[in-house]
Amino acid sequence: MALTIGEVEHVALLARLALSAEEKHTFAEQLGSILEYADKLTGLDTEGIEPLVNILPVFNVLRDDEVKPGSLREEILSNAPLLEEEQYKVPKII
Amino acid sequence: MGKEFEIVIGLEVHAELKTATKAFCSCSTAFGAEPNTQVCPVCSGFPGMLPVLNKKMVELAIRTGIALNSEIPEICKFDRKNYFYPDLPKAYQISQFDLPVCKGGYLDIEVDGQTKRIGITRAHMEEDAGKLVHQGDITTTPFSLVDLNRSGVPLLEIVSEPDMRSAQEARAYMEKLRSILLFAGVSDCKMQEGSLRCDANVSVRPVGQMEFGTRTETKNLNSFRSLEKSIEYEARRQMEAIEDGEEIVQETRTWDEEKQVTRSMRSKEEAHDYRYFPEPDLPPLKISREWVNTIAAQMPELPEQARRRLVEEYGLPEYDAAIITLNPDYLNFFDQCISSYKDAKLVSNWMMSELNRLLNQNNMEIGECRFKPADLVKILQLIDDGSISGKMAKTVFEEMFNSGQAPELIIKEKGMAQISDESTLINLIDGIIQDNPKVLEDYKNGKEKAFGFFVGQIMKASKGQANPGVVNKLLKERLSSSEM
Known part of the structure; x- marks a missing residue:
């Protein structure tokens, strides 16, 4: 159940990946077999079973609305490839 | 122009929730700080960081839902909305997809003395993106600057049903929604600061047609006026296109405030595929009825x-x-x-x-x-x-x-006190009458205008301070008295 080349190209575009023609074929095969494996689930009888929203039996992990001081501005900005006026400098996107 | 068209409008409103800290970290949400001073590894999208949900955000969202007559489901959860953009450091936005915090609801608007109920589809919690500032002249600069102070600020997106039929109704809805949010105390609703933003979905169809026409979405309308003007423009543009036999393309458009036109924003080829999936880092919320009732009991007027x-x-x-x-x-x-x-x-x-x-x-x-x-x-x-x-x-x-x-x-x-004292005014009035014997003669001969002339002179002499009511009364008395 390989993916079509069109589907691979679509997913690659969304992920901003440039693929060679050969890679497209490889991934069409590989992605197809992953999906085929996951597709086994559709064979199960899920009649009367509530959909699971999270695999952990944990709910309502909340914190109070209190500002914690201590900005890590310098450390965080030091990771930026390009900086200007204390801001990340990126190619213009319109 | 042969056909009569009907405009169909639905609005998506983003309201910034009034919290002290961001949705998933303890950074401040204060507006106007120096760039990148309210940031941490969570809201800057560093790998391995875990979000922790702000309780106040959930409470304000529930409060909004109650104010908008929504159902608050017992379970809600967060999902990831995936897209690449420089103002979105994680390359996904934490939002809610299929289990939002508020389902359904309505508010009533009034246009031309008629009350109309506008349905609300849903309201969901999500985080804001950072701010992109274009450097220098937007047409020539190759760079933009990113400030992440706004990244992770809590938002509630309120989606209406396509129930509005004119730009005027859309404006009335927006004004009413704003007043509800302000009264409920859930958002500052400062449109200029972007704490209340609106996207308008607009389509047109021939009157009598059941199915909707193809719609466009105009983004980021940040005033009531631009909301109204953009809808009027966009509806007219669509009607003219249909009259000319063109197809309406479903697309995102932007409102050009200067030229007062909407413009296509994204290329048609670009896929609109956010590949939502459940946010694994945030456990779901169980919203007990006690919690909802407590919030409802604290609802302001x-x-x-x-x-x-x-x-x-x-x-x-x-x-x-x-x-x-x-x-x-x-x-x-x-x-x-x-x-x-x-x-x-x-x-x-x-x-x-x-x-x-x-x-x-x-x-x-x-x-x-x-x-x-x-x-x-x-x-x-x-x-x-x-x-x-x-x-x-x-x-x-x-x-x-x-x-x-x-x-x-x-x-x-300013020496503006009014003179109402009768003896002071009588002196003034008598003086004016004596200075104008010819006008007095006219008055006695029945010329109505003469009375007005006297009033004018008295007001002028008192520099406008004479009490006109008292002047009228006294002048009549003086003119009819035997002394004159």
């Missing part, structure tokens, strides 16, 4: 209730009540005035005419006023006891609005 109160308790006309309840600060001003002054309609008249005029002229909110409600009451009392005329009162009010000075002080400094 909402615009509808306030409006009924103004009509029933103070006898205000519906129109006045609707205007005063657009904004809680405005209502608060009114309430404070009538706590010490009984004529509610007079207070309302002053607020809607003089106060509104000056606020609009100066582009100010009522909260920025330099005087207190008690100062307006003082002016009204000075009119009542004859100390100043209605006309003088307007001058005093404007001066008070501009300088913030107390009304009595302004009256004293």
Whole structure:
């Protein structure tokens, strides 16, 4: 159940990946077999079973609305490839 | 133009929730800070960081849902909305997809005296993106700058049903929604600062057609005026395209404030595929009925209730009540005035005419006023006891609005006190009559105009300070007295 080349190209575009023609074929095969494996689930009888929203039996992990001081501005900005006026400098996107 | 068209509008409104900290980290949400000073590894999208949900955000979202007559489901969860953009450091936005915090709901708007119910589809919690600032001239610069202070600020996206049929209705919906959010205390709703933003979905169809036409979405309308104007433009554009036999393309458009047109924003080929999936780092929420009831019990007075109160308790006309309840600060001003002054309609008249005029002229909110409600009451009392005329009162009010000075002080400094003292006025009147024997003759011969001439002269001689009511009464008496 390989993916079509069109589907691979679509997913690659969304992920901003440039693929060679050969890679497209490889991934069409590989992605197809992953999906085929996951597709086994559709064979199960899920009649009367509530959909699971999270695999952990944990709910309502909340914190109070209190500002914690201590900005890590310098450390965080030091990771930026390009900086200007204390801001990340990126190619213009319109 | 042969066909008659109907416009169909649905709005998506993003309201910034009034919390001290961001949605998933403890960074401040304060507006206007230096770039990238309210950031941490969570809201900057560093790998391995875990979000922790802000309880206040959930409470404000539930409060909004109750105010909008929504259902608050027992379970809600967060999902990831995936897309690449420089202002989105994680390359996904934490949002809610299939299990939002509020389902359904409605609000009522009034247009041309008709009440119309507008359905609300849903409201979901999500985080805001950072701010992209274009450097220098937007057409030539190759770079943009990113400030992440806004990244992770809590938002509630409120989606309406496609129930509106004119730009006017869309504006009324937006105004009503804003007033509900303000009264409920869930958002500052400052459109200029972006804490309330609106996207408009617009389509047109021939009158009588059941199915909707293809819609476009115009993004980021940040004033009531641009909302109204963009819808009018976009609807007209679509009608003309259909008349010319063109197909409407489903797309995102942007409103060009300068040229007053909408423009296509994204290329058609770009896929609109956010590949939502459940956010594994945030456990789902169980919203107990006790929690909802507690929040409901703490709900402040909402615009509808306030409006009924103004009509029933103070006898205000519906129109006045609707205007005063657009904004809680405005209502608060009114309430404070009538706590010490009984004529509610007079207070309302002053607020809607003089106060509104000056606020609009100066582009100010009522909260920025330099005087207190008690100062307006003082002016009204000075009119009542004859100390100043209605006309003088307007001058005093404007001066008070501009300088913030107390009304009595302004009256004293400008020498504006009204003269109501009868003996002073009789002296003045007698003098004027004696100086104009020919006019007196005319008056006695039945020339009505002569009376007006005397009044004019008296007002002029008193520099406008004579009380006109008293002058009228006394002048009649003096003219008919045997002394003249």
